[in-house]
Amino acid sequence: MSMVTLALFFYFIPVNYREEVREKDLKKIINAIILSIKILSFEIALFGFFRILF
Numbered sequence: 212m213s214m215v216t217l218a219l220f221f222y223f224i225p226v227n228y229r230e231e232v233r234e235k236d237l238k239k240i241i242n243a244i245i246l247s248i249k250i251l252s253f254e255i256a257l258f259g260f261f262r263i264l265f
Contacts, residue, residue, distance in 0.1 A: 213246075213247045213250040213251055213254075214244075214247045214251075217243050217246070217247055221243070
């Protein structure tokens with residue numbers, strides 16, 4: 212779900228705010244993927260924690 216949200220976020224950013232340099236785009240995509248993996252792992256851990264409590 213977090214990857215879908217990030218993809219929609221980058222899709223709807225106005226063109227004025229996007230950088231024209233193509234070299235940094237790959238770095239931003241990699242950072243977004245890493246951030247998505249971190250958020251997903253946190254959500255799984257949080258779900259497991261609350262599953263144990265309740």
